[in-house]
Amino acid sequence: MQNPFKPTAGATPPDLIGRAGLLDEFEYGLRQGSGAPGLLTIITGARGIGKTVMLSAAEEIARTHGWAVISRTANPGFLAKIGDDMLRLLDELGDGPPARKVTAFSAAGFGLTTQLPQERVPDWRRTGEELLGLLQAKGTGLVITIDEIHAVDRAEISQLASDVQHFIRQGLPIGLIFAGLPSAVSDLLNEGVATFLRRADRINLHEAAITEVTASYRELFSRSGIDVSPAHITEAAEATEGYPFLIQLVGYYLWMEADKAGWTLNEDNVQMAITASQRRNTLVVVESALSDISEKDRAFLDAMAEQDGASTAAQIGQAIGSKPNVVSKYRNRLIAAGLIESAGYGKVDFAIPGLRQYLRS
Ligand SMILES: Nc1ncnc2c1ncn2[C@@H]1O[C@H](COP(=O)(O)OP(=O)(O)O)[C@@H](O)[C@H]1O
Numbered sequence: 507m508q509n510p511f512k513p514t515a516g517a518t519p520p521d522l523i524g525r526a527g528l529l530d531e532f533e534y535g536l537r538q539g540s541g542a543p544g545l546l547t548i549i550t551g552a553r554g555i556g557k558t559v560m561l562s563a564a565e566e567i568a569r570t571h572g573w574a575v576i577s578r579t580a581n582p583g584f585l586a587k588i589g590d591d592m593l594r595l596l597d598e599l600g601d602g603p604p605a606r607k608v609t610a611f612s613a614a615g616f617g618l619t620t621q622l623p624q625e626r627v628p629d630w631r632r633t634g635e636e637l638l639g640l641l642q643a644k645g646t647g648l649v650i651t652i653d654e655i656h657a658v659d660r661a662e663i664s665q666l667a668s669d670v671q672h673f674i675r676q677g678l679p680i681g682l683i684f685a686g687l688p689s690a691v692s693d694l695l696n697e698g699v700a701t702f703l704r705r706a707d708r709i710n711l712h713e714a715a716i717t718e719v720t721a722s723y724r725e726l727f728s729r730s731g732i733d734v735s736p737a738h739i740t741e742a743a744e745a746t747e748g749y750p751f752l753i754q755l756v757g758y759y760l761w762m763e764a765d766k767a768g769w770t771l772n773e774d775n776v777q778m779a780i781t782a783s784q785r786r787n788t789l790v791v792v793e794s795a796l797s798d799i800s801e802k803d804r805a806f807l808d809a810m811a812e813q814d815g816a817s818t819a820a821q822i823g824q825a826i827g828s829k830p831n832v833v834s835k836y837r838n839r840l841i842a843a844g845l846i847e848s849a850g851y852g853k854v855d856f857a858i859p860g861l862r863q864y865l866r867s
């Protein structure tokens with residue numbers, strides 16, 4: 507039996523847990539067409555929480571409604587690549603030879619500079635208008651998804667925002683969905699590079715409820731005839747803390763252990779699977795999350811790791827020798843980066859499972 511779990515970034519899981527209804531507004535927008543609020547959406551959340559998977563789900567919905575989809579990651583030059591995607595779509599849709607020959611946008615020889623050359627911007631818009639016009643005539647439209655806007659070039663994103671705004675003003679059927687870390691998104695919206703994006707719907711992704719993880723595991727394992735007790739299923743589900751990447755890792759290693767043990771799982775197998783998952787999660791998520799923070803941020807996190815549960819600002823301030831206003835500055839920054847979260851009454855706790863254990867070791 508093929509292992510159904512997908513512990514890989516961006517891979518669609520066998521069961522999309524805890525996300526029911528989140529894309530309803532977007533889907534409604536597709537039926538309304540140009541200018542509908544749900545057609546402008548921003549998905550935020552910590553690493554491994556399922557942003558890329560949500561983008562794929564939105565793309566899938568768009569396709570089933572007959573909309574064309576362009577899907578890009580916000581690497582330098584992504585705007586030109588979207589231009590090329592639009593040309594390709596025009597080619598596929600257009601019956602009859604194109605009215606005018608437009609050369610590719612990204613091959614125009616501006617290699618290392620990231621932005622679309624100024625003189626190509628009108629071409630880009632005209633290509634977009636032509637494509638959107640054709641799609642509108644068919645009663646559909648175009649959805650553009652942009653993943654990982656963390657490191658995005660500001661000029662490029664503001665260019666895209668103003669182009670999309672231009673299309674909307676003309677009543678053309680366009681949708682735009684972004685995904686990124688909370689910090690990147692709040693910076694982007696606060697800097698005023700793309701004021702128009704402040705209107706976007708926000709979907710902030712959280713962990714799934716443990717009960718939903720339990721139900722999903724029970725269903726997947728029993729459907730495959732794997733013999734495992736309800737207590738062990740619950741134990742495994744609790745180890746995931748509802749965190750999507752861990753849900754996939756734990757499921758994957760449980761399946762692997764079951765395969766080795768003749769499609770049955772005992773306490774030892776479950777423990778092995780949980781340990782293997784935590785090790786892999788640390789490697790992939792925790793180390794990458796810590797790779798781009800400052801020393802002071804790290805000291806803040808180390809102070810938190812000394813506590814067994816949530817930490818107060820006073821505890822942290824004392825440990826790092828900082829005044830409350832400084833503590834509050836780092837607190838906000840780490841919350842925005844998706845590393846910690848507010849835990850009520852001025853307390854904070856870790857937002858990534860395994861982070862505390864990692865910092866302690
Ligand atoms: N709702 C969900 N239920 C179960 N697993 C999920 C869910 N969303 C995402 N995953 C899994 O979590 C992992 C991370 O998803 P991904 O979309 O790459 O996260 P992000 O883009 O936020 O870093 C993948 O292995 C994916 O299969």
Ligand SMILES: [Mg+2]
Nearest residue numbers: 515516557558
């Ligand atoms: Mg992602």
